[in-house]
Amino acid sequence: MAYSEKLLDHFKNPRNVGTLDKANAGVGTGLVGAPECGDVMRLQIQVDPETQKITDAKFKTFGCGSAIASSSLATEWLKGKSVDEALAIDNMAIVEELALPPVKIHCSVLAEDAIKSAIKDYQEKNGLEVTAVLEAH
Ligand code: FES
Ligand code: FES
Numbered sequence: 001m002a003y004s005e006k007l008l009d010h011f012k013n014p015r016n017v018g019t020l021d022k023a024n025a026g027v028g029t030g031l032v033g034a035p036e037c038g039d040v041m042r043l044q045i046q047v048d049p050e051t052q053k054i055t056d057a058k059f060k061t062f063g064c065g066s067a068i069a070s071s072s073l074a075t076e077w078l079k080g081k082s083v084d085e086a087l088a089i090d091n092m093a094i095v096e097e098l099a100l101p102p103v104k105i106h107c108s109v110l111a112e113d114a115i116k117s118a119i120k121d122y123q124e125k126n127g128l129e130v131t132a133v134l135e136a137h
Contacts, residue, residue, distance in 0.1 A: 003065075004099035010069035015076050018058040020044040028122025030114040036106050039063025041071050043114035045078060045086070047122055054078045054086055059114070066104040070094050070111035078115065083122070087132055089115055 003011075020027045026047045033040045041063060046056035057075035061068045073094055078086055091112035095105055113134055120132035 014072040030117030066107035
């Protein structure tokens with residue numbers, strides 16, 4: 001199977017690996033697992049309460065190369081976006097950008113779920129209306 005250059009680049013040089021301080025009110029943490037393979041992804045966002053914009057994003061993925069690449073790309077896309085814009089990130093955009101093969105589509109679903117789960121955590125923590133909806137797969 002031939003993987004795309006972009007996928008290999010994100011896999012070999014993952015962006016924004018790390019941890020944000022959960023004690024910070026602006027930090028939302030999403031932790032999700034893929035039922036297909038047992039891979040686990042943690043993605044965190046830092047939101048500026050004034051602007052509701054995402055100023056930072058970090059991830060740690062215990063999983064396959066496509067899941068690592070998907071979450072790395074997701075953190076790049078998240079920075080600078082508003083919470084609403086982040087909620088609109090669709091896993092198929094990740095599939096397209098990384099040219100994921102069909103058997104790896106669920107890895108991108110994991111990234112979309114991790115984004116939504118992080119936003120949900122942020123919204124709940126701050127007593128905001130929860131607009132992040134995690135779809136059942
Ligand atoms: Fe399961 Fe990639 S997340 S194989
Ligand atoms: Fe893979 Fe839902 S987690 S389809």
